[in-house]
Amino acid sequence: MVLTDEETAMLNGDKGAAVQKAMQILVALGESFGAERLVAVNNVHMAGSSVLVAEEAGTRFVEDIRKQGGKFVTRVTTNPTAVDPSQWKEIGIPESDSILQTRLTDAYAGMGANSCNTCIPYLVGNMPRFGEHMAWGESSAVVFANSVCGARTNREGGPSGLASALTGRTPEYGFHLKHNRYGKFLIKVETQLRDMTDFGTLGYFAGKIAGQDTPVFTGVATTPTLEDLKALSAALASSGSVSMFHAVGVTPEAPTVEEAFGGRTPDKVLVFGDAEKAAAEAALNREPSDHVDWILVGCPNASVQEIREVADALQGKKVHQDVALWVTTAGAMYAMAERNGYIKTIEDAGGIVVRETCPFLARSRVIAPSKGYKTLTTNSAKMAFYAPGQFGLPTHYGNLGRVMQAAIDGVWR
Structure with missing residues (x-):
């Protein structure tokens, strides 16, 4: 890699041990992917923010970087943690996780991170600009940023994100380069996508086919909601390792099919119709x-609009006594929803709104058996795809109306 004089000084330790270690990580990463240089970034979303990911060793690593004088030189937001700050004990999170999480969160905050603790940083003040080079972790946020916003980022892990935050650099490879951002195959959507669950189903279908390739969709209505695109992004990154998609006439780098493919011919053409949707x-x-006991809405974290829809479904009703309903969200979304009365409506009905964590990044293999949960019911394709393997919980999957009816009835219909 060719480094600038400033980058060479960082690598030589002229700006301290923490920056030197960070530059060593970035240079090794860049060379492994054949990057020719580093590119400046001023935006990092930190994936390794939960102690379920970091554990004791990762927490000590971040603490040591801080003790060495590490300071973030970029905007930094943090992914969900392993702990709800006020309800961790009630929802079954081990105290040891709460103690360790406080250490990790404090270490990030002490270096300058905005501890928003959410997988939807674009809804809490960190909205990427078109063409902006970034270093983001969290797979669903990466897809959303690349595709919906037109920003440029690879999927960063905890160490590489930390290194970018300390240096303001990331290796220029992958989705930082225009020629890697074109579509590889075409999916013709020939069925109606009525809600965010249908968009998630499309993402699940496409991700299984795509692997790491970038799909291009035609036939998507030109006015999908933010929640629709959030669900599509999350599902693509779950059943596959997708980092970007194009929806012709919807996403900024795909005004036409030709531009989405960079003038190339698609490797393959597929159809997503009624039969494919039903099969997915x-x-x-x-x-x-029909057994229902743990219901989850908010994967990725729920927007205020999603929380409102849950509250509307529960108005004047009660969650079944044998059901635990979780709505997971960011602290900022919680504050707005609380002001509008949505939180009270959900809690009065017997549900709970969980902040700053989610079943993926909390220790659900401890929570589920401790609470006696045997199934998981959700409107999230990402959650439905991962839950059987990650938590050992088989899933019911359907749109929000069906999920909320299950919450009230206590059975899956």
Whole structure:
């Protein structure tokens, strides 16, 4: 790699041990991917923010960087933690996780991070600009940033994100380069996408086919909601390792099919019609019984609009006594929803709104058996895809109306 004089000084230790270690990480990463240089960034979303990911060793590593004088030189937001700050004990999170999480969160905050603790940083003040080079972790946020915003980022892990935050640099490879951002195959959407769950189902279908390739969609309505695109991004990054998609006439780098593919011919052309949608939905419904006990809305974290829809569904009703309803969200979304009365409506009905964590980044393999949960019911394709393997919980999957009816009735219909 060719480094500037300033970058060479960082690598030589002229700006301290923390920056030197960070530059060593970035140079090794860049060379492994064949990057020719580093590119300046001023925006990092930190994936390694939960102690479920970092554990004791990762927490000590971040603490040591801070003790060495590490200071973030970029905007930094943090991914969900392993702990709800006020309800961790009630929802079954181990105290040891709470103690360790405080250490990790304090270490990041002490170096200058905005501890928003959410997988939707673009809704809490960190909205990427078109063409902006960034170093983001959290797979669903990476897809959203690259695709919906037109920003440029690879999927960064905890160490590489930390290194970028300390140096303001990231290696220029992958999705930082225009020629790597073109589509590889075409999916013709020939069925109606009615809500965010349908968009998630499309993402699940496409991700399984895509692997790491970038899909291009035609036939998507030109006015999808933010929640629709959030669900599509999350599902693509779950069933596949997708980092970007194009929706012709919707996303900024795909005004036409030709521009989405960079003038190339698609490697393959597929159809997503009624039959394909039904088959994908069936594949995500892995629990044959009607048993319902743990219901999750908010993966990725719920927007205020999603919280409002849950509250509307519960107005004047009660969550079944045998059901635990979680709505997971960011602290900022919680504050706005609380001001509007949505939190009270959900809590009065018997549900809970969980902040700053989610089943993926909390210790759900401890929570589920301690609470006696045997199934997980959700409107999130990402959650439905991961839950059987990660938590050992088979899933019911459907749109929000169906999920909320299950919360009230206590059975899956």
